[in-house]
Amino acid sequence: MNATEELLDERTVIPYLAGRGVIDAKRATARILGGGVSNVVLAVTDGSRRLVLKQARAKLAVAEAWFAPRERVLREAEGLRVLSGIDQDAAPALIDLDRDALTMTIEQAPEEWTDWKSRLMAGEVDPAVAARLGEALSRMHRATQDGSGLSAELVEDVETFDVLRIEPYHRTTARRNPDLATAIDEVIARMRDTRQCLVHGDFSPKNVLVGDGGAWIIDFEVAHLGDPSFDIAFLETHLLLKGLHAPQRRDALAATSRAFLDAYARDAPISDAGHLSRQIGCLLLARVDGKSPAEYLRAPEQRRAHELGRTLLVEAPDAPGAAWTLIEQGTE
Known part of the structure; x- marks a missing residue:
C-alpha cells in the first residue's frame, strides 16, 4: 500500500x-x-x-x-x-x-477514559488535570530547547503549521477583520521568527485523554519547532471559550486556568505575558471568524469572544490570566 x-x-x-x-x-x-x-x-x-x-x-x-x-x-x-x-x-x-x-x-486508552473536552462540557472541571498538563508541557518545552532531540525533518517542516494553523486561523481572521490585520500580522511574524522548542500546535482539551490516575496528550500532527507561547495560548483560549459559554462554571474554569499556568511557570516562567495576551486574542478571534469556529458558541457568546479577543490583541495586557480579569470586569 x-x-x-x-x-x-x-x-x-x-x-x-x-x-x-x-x-x-x-x-x-x-x-x-x-x-x-x-x-x-x-x-x-x-x-x-x-x-x-x-x-x-x-x-x-x-x-x-x-x-x-x-x-x-x-x-x-x-x-x-x-x-x-x-x-x-x-x-x-x-x-x-x-x-x-x-x-x-x-x-488505545483504557475503555473508561474520555477526552477532557467532553468532561469540561459536561461540567466536570478538575484543576488537577490542568496542573498535570502544565507540568508536562513545561517539561517538553524545556527538554527540546533549540531542537534538542528532534529530527531534521521536523525542524525543517514549517509548512504544516502554516497550512493547519496560521492560514486558517490567523490569516483568515485578518482578511475578515482588516482593521486588525496589522496587529495579527505582527503576531504571525513573531511566531515565525521564534523557533525555540517542540510546540504541540493543537494543545486543546479534545486532545487530552483523561482517566483515573492519568492523562495522555495526543494529536501532535501540527508539531513543529516554534514559539512555546502558542501552546499556552491555545489551551487558555479553549478554557476561556468554555467560560463564556457556561458562566455558571466560570470560576471553576478560571481556577483551572490558574492551575495550568502556575504548573507551567514553576520551572519555565512566562517571559512575555503581553505576547501571550496577543496570541490568545488572535485565537479567540479565529474561533469566531476563522475556518474552524467553535461549534458550541451561541451568537451572543461569539460576540463576547470576539470583543475579548480584540481587546487582548490590541491592548496586550502584560499579565498571565489577564483575560479572566477582563471577563470579570465585564469588558468582554
Whole structure:
C-alpha cells in the first residue's frame, strides 16, 4: 500500500495491520472513531491489543476547502515519541509507523477514559488535570530547547503549521477583520521568527485523554519547532471559550486556568505575558471568524469572544490570566 491509494476503513484496516505483523486478523475487529476531521481514525482490537490507527486526509472534513500535507502524520508520530521519552506517562505508546501509507498506530486508552473536552462540557472541571498538563508541557518545552532531540525533518517542516494553523486561523481572521490585520500580522511574524522548542500546535482539551490516575496528550500532527507561547495560548483560549459559554462554571474554569499556568511557570516562567495576551486574542478571534469556529458558541457568546479577543490583541495586557480579569470586569 502507498500514500496515493484509498484511505483505510473498517474493512481494509484489519488485513493491513495483520500484514504488518501488528495484530491477529482472525480475532480482530475494527470500528471508526469520531473526531476524524483531519484523519481517518480507526479503533482495532484482536483480544490482546487495543489500538488506534490514524491516516492523514489530504482534504480536511470541514465545510470550507482546507488542504494539508499528509506527511504530517510523521510529525505526529515523532511528537508522541519525543514526549514519551521525556514523560512516559504523558502519551500513548507508538506501536507502528508506515511512512509509505502514512499511517500511525498507537495504543488505545483504557475503555473508561474520555477526552477532557467532553468532561469540561459536561461540567466536570478538575484543576488537577490542568496542573498535570502544565507540568508536562513545561517539561517538553524545556527538554527540546533549540531542537534538542528532534529530527531534521521536523525542524525543517514549517509548512504544516502554516497550512493547519496560521492560514486558517490567523490569516483568515485578518482578511475578515482588516482593521486588525496589522496587529495579527505582527503576531504571525513573531511566531515565525521564534523557533525555540517542540510546540504541540493543537494543545486543546479534545486532545487530552483523561482517566483515573492519568492523562495522555495526543494529536501532535501540527508539531513543529516554534514559539512555546502558542501552546499556552491555545489551551487558555479553549478554557476561556468554555467560560463564556457556561458562566455558571466560570470560576471553576478560571481556577483551572490558574492551575495550568502556575504548573507551567514553576520551572519555565512566562517571559512575555503581553505576547501571550496577543496570541490568545488572535485565537479567540479565529474561533469566531476563522475556518474552524467553535461549534458550541451561541451568537451572543461569539460576540463576547470576539470583543475579548480584540481587546487582548490590541491592548496586550502584560499579565498571565489577564483575560479572566477582563471577563470579570465585564469588558468582554
